[in-house]
Amino acid sequence: KSPVLPSVPTFDCSNEQHLAEAKARMDRFYFRTGNSMDPLEPLSGEESTPREQAEYFRRIENSPGRFVTRMTLPAAAGNSTTRAVYGLRTFCVGTTSRFVLRGGIVRECHGDGSPVNAVYNDETASPV
Secondary structure, X not given: OOOXXXXXXXXXXXXXXXXXXXXXXXXXXXXXXXXXXXXXOOEEOOOOOHHHHHHHHHHHHHOHHHEEEEEOEEEEEXXXXXXXXXXXXXXXXXXXXXXXXXXXXXXXXXXXXXOOOOOOOOOOEEEO
């Protein structure tokens, strides 16, 4: 069956084309470390300052394989809309170059960027 909503792909920041596209549309992208065992250290392009972005991109340039990016999604906010960060569990294939696989469950991220526990059964998970 076809999914009701398209999956939100996660892009590896070591891919220069993906990183350039995300940088060009900072208001629609979210960055974080790609390994859930690392501190997530998120950066929301829409909410961050130019100084925060510059510092974060220095870190990405120093170790691009540690970071991933994904688009934010439109979300309802009262009578208007905003953009929200949704967290997929990070599924990776560990090879010399890392491939980030699409996942099947999304959950709205915690506001502080802390990990999203996939075992929660609180009806906040949504199939994609």
